[in-house]
Amino acid sequence: MWxxxxxxxxxxxxRSRFIRMSMPAPPRLLDLAGQSLLRDQASAIAALExxxxxxxxxxFTAAFAGRYSEILKVMxxxxxxACLPLGALMKEQQPHQETFQAxxxxxxxxxxxxxxxxxxxxxxxxxxxxAHQDFWTVWSGTRxxxxxxxxxxxxQPMKKKLKVDGCKPxxxxxxxxxxxxxxxxxxxxxxxxxxxxxxxxxxxxxxxxHLCCKKLKIFAMPIQNIKxxxxxxxxxxxxxxxxxxTWKLSTLGKFAPHLGQMGSLRRLLLSHIHMSSHxxxxxxxxxxxxxxxxxxxxxxxxxxYLDSISFLEDRLDQVLSCLKTPLETxxxxxxxxxxxxxxxxxxxxxxSQLKDLGLSGVNLTNMSPAPLQVLxxxxxxxxxxxxxxxxxxxxxxxxxxxxxxxxxxxxxxFSFCGNPISMAVLENLLRHTIGLSKLSxxxxxxxxxxxxxxxxxxHLGRLAQLHARLKQMLQELGRPGMxxxxxxxxxHCGDRTFYDPEPILCPCYMPA
Numbered sequence: 001m002w003x004x005x006x007x008x009x010x011x012x013x014x015r016s017r018f019i020r021m022s023m024p025a026p027p028r029l030l031d032l033a034g035q036s037l038l039r040d041q042a043s044a045i046a047a048l049e050x051x052x053x054x055x056x057x058x059x060f061t062a063a064f065a066g067r068y069s070e071i072l073k074v075m076x077x078x079x080x081x082a083c084l085p086l087g088a089l090m091k092e093q094q095p096h097q098e099t100f101q102a103x104x105x106x107x108x109x110x111x112x113x114x115x116x117x118x119x120x121x122x123x124x125x126x127x128x129x130x131a132h133q134d135f136w137t138v139w140s141g142t143r144x145x146x147x148x149x150x151x152x153x154x155x156q157p158m159k160k161k162l163k164v165d166g167c168k169p170x171x172x173x174x175x176x177x178x179x180x181x182x183x184x185x186x187x188x189x190x191x192x193x194x195x196x197x198x199x200x201x202x203x204x205x206x207x208x209x210h211l212c213c214k215k216l217k218i219f220a221m222p223i224q225n226i227k228x229x230x231x232x233x234x235x236x237x238x239x240x241x242x243x244x245x246t247w248k249l250s251t252l253g254k255f256a257p258h259l260g261q262m263g264s265l266r267r268l269l270l271s272h273i274h275m276s277s278h279x280x281x282x283x284x285x286x287x288x289x290x291x292x293x294x295x296x297x298x299x300x301x302x303x304x305y306l307d308s309i310s311f312l313e314d315r316l317d318q319v320l321s322c323l324k325t326p327l328e329t330x331x332x333x334x335x336x337x338x339x340x341x342x343x344x345x346x347x348x349x350x351x352s353q354l355k356d357l358g359l360s361g362v363n364l365t366n367m368s369p370a371p372l373q374v375l376x377x378x379x380x381x382x383x384x385x386x387x388x389x390x391x392x393x394x395x396x397x398x399x400x401x402x403x404x405x406x407x408x409x410x411x412x413x414f415s416f417c418g419n420p421i422s423m424a425v426l427e428n429l430l431r432h433t434i435g436l437s438k439l440s441x442x443x444x445x446x447x448x449x450x451x452x453x454x455x456x457x458x459h460l461g462r463l464a465q466l467h468a469r470l471k472q473m474l475q476e477l478g479r480p481g482m483x484x485x486x487x488x489x490x491x492h493c494g495d496r497t498f499y500d501p502e503p504i505l506c507p508c509y510m511p512a
Contacts, residue, residue, distance in 0.1 A: 076106030295322035331358035
């Protein structure tokens with residue numbers, strides 16, 4: 001047995017350990033070396049030629065934070081990795097205009113040289129703020145292997161050139177362009193100085209600096225300004241496009257040729273396109289054809305979101321027939337559709353592999369439920385999320401689609417708020433879907449029996465009782481983990497009121 005230590009010894013030991021823990025860690029040799037270099041900018045610049053690559057990230061971080069513009073310019077030219085993730089350093093609240101311009105100026109000097117430096121490795125300048133988040137911190141440790149993605153490919157051994165009499169050396173191969181990766185958000189308001197400066201550099205070094213954009217969001221901005229910017233973007237680099245503008249159909253027609261050049265597009269969101277009352281039917285048809293024809297060139301499109309599009313009625317088949325590949329996501333919200341549109345949708349080949357289907361805000365009250373039943377049936381093997389909110393679906397229609405819902409083996413989320421459904425149909429839905437092992441969340445409307453009057457006044461007590469009944473059924477059927485909760489829009493402000501099981505009320509219901 002170990003001898004019992006004196007109490008005083010234990011207290012002193014604990015106290016000394018606490019003092020050691022509370023003392024700040026001494027600066028590391030790496031930090032001291034960086035601070036020493038930055039104190040003498042001339043020496044730092046001269047040392048870059050022989051500086052070990054491990055020192056570049058911490059020194060660059062310190063130079064960026066301290067706004068050492070001249071060092072930044074030279075470090076960009078000597079950067080020893082294939083990618084410089086500058087965007088991760090450009091925090092939202094941190095002023096970076098001066099240092100950002102310095103980095104671009106360094107790249108500009110580099111591109112102006114006919115013979116590039118011996119240590120040239122930079123291929124990509126990444127300005128995306130959510131990319132390579134941990135690059136700058138990991139290099140302060142020893143986990144350099146994480147950055148294989150930022151390293152250039154291993155150079156192939158150079159083959160010996162054969163000397164042939166009478167042959168002159170061929171022309172020099174063109175210099176490879178540097179790619180600048182950026183997520184663009186085009187909107188009116190205060191001009192983005194950083195973007196303006198970047199565009200200027202891209203225009204000056206045309207062919208040597210490629211502006212690549214994976215995510216592009218367009219808000220309220222004149223179409224002329226949008227077209228000017230898109231002229232200098234490598235449109236085939238865009239994979240995710242959101243057009244959140246209130247455009248006339250004719251404006252969409254002007255934008256359409258740019259859409260057709262986005263051959264790598266995987267996700268398209270288009271909202272609020274309306275038709276002018278002065279547009280002739282011929283002009284309208286021309287604009288629609290001009291837009292839908294672009295889908296023929298989008299061979300990688302997987303997700304399509306159409307919201308508040310006024311020209312879709314009786315034309316949905318025209319849009320779908322131009323799609324070249326099956327969709328994984330189709331969301332058509334707040335649009336007018338005809339029954340023939342829904343029939344074409346249910347029969348189209350490109351919806352047989354849907355994972356997400358949304359028809360929120362599409363009025364189905366006076367339509368036959370058969371096309372919707374066929375649509376769900378055809379996608380039942382892959383469908384994961386289904387949104388039928390605010391569709392005006394009645395009891396009789398809902399009953400028809402229940403068997404198809406019961407076959408959606410991959411379904412995880414089902415939402416159908418805003419539909420006048422009775423408690424009996426809700427209970428029937430529960431019985432049809434109880435065997436879907438992956439279904440975890442069902443968002444249902446307040447059943448008809450929970451309203452006090454035709455004006456839509458909810459009786460919260462009744463709703464709580466009906467909700468408790470559904471939870472009891474889930475318990476009895478062996479699926480207590482499946483979450484069912486109700487949400488209804490407030491008749492005063494439109495915000496949703498949730499019930500699970502107690503109401504989470506919007507401010508309109510709160511006492512004054």
